Amino acid sequence: MSRSPWPTPNRKLLVPALGKDASFDVSFLKHPCNKDSHSRSFREAAEILVDHCAASEHEFDEMIFPIFFLFRHYLELRLKEIVRYGVWLNILDETGGLRQTLKSHELYPLWNNAKKVIVEMFPNWLQETLKAAESHIAQIHQIDPGGEVFRYHESNGGFNRLSEKVGLEHFRETIAALSNFLEGCRNGVGEAWQNVCDVMRESRD
DSSP, X not given: OOOOOOOOTTOOSOOOOOTTOOOOOHHHHTSGGXXXXXXXXXXXXXXXXXXXXXXXXXXXXXXXXHHHHHHHHHHHHHHHHHHHHHHHTTSSOOOHHHHHHHHSOOHHHHHHHHHHHHHHHXXXXXXXXXXXXXXXXXXXXXXXXXXXXXXXXTOOTTGGGSOSSOOHHHHHHHHHHXXXXXXXXXXXXXXXXXXXHHHHHHHHO
């Protein structure tokens, strides 16, 4: 019977792929046009775990820790992107308070600033959509305000606020809807900033 492998001397952690070995194309990810993939990768990783748990005949109760953390981290990164675009587009003032908010991991202060950008950029969007998104983010913030509840077992204050049973399919649908909304917002403000950059570039030529 073979045992699980243990560390071996002189073995490097990261090496180029050999033969048909699957690989990560890091050079592709380093390209400026792929900055967006960093945030999105956390959402996709969580969705892979959710799909795996939903399709499995075994119980994976403990998977709620990485799944919730990955989704939450995705939301945090997306909100920070929207806020930064808001600063570049002169919708938000880059005050000391805003810089501190961008350094922190608290979702609701980030949302309050991101919402200003969204309302300014998309004034005709339904208020019901904004209210629903705000409600979802507020619920996540209440459970895990600083991004530590699902990273550390000792940080169980928010974890204790969860119900005894968390419906996987309902969670997946709700978080997917929120993520889709933020993707649309991020793409919209990103396109607006790109248009500004294009105009500035043309004026210099």
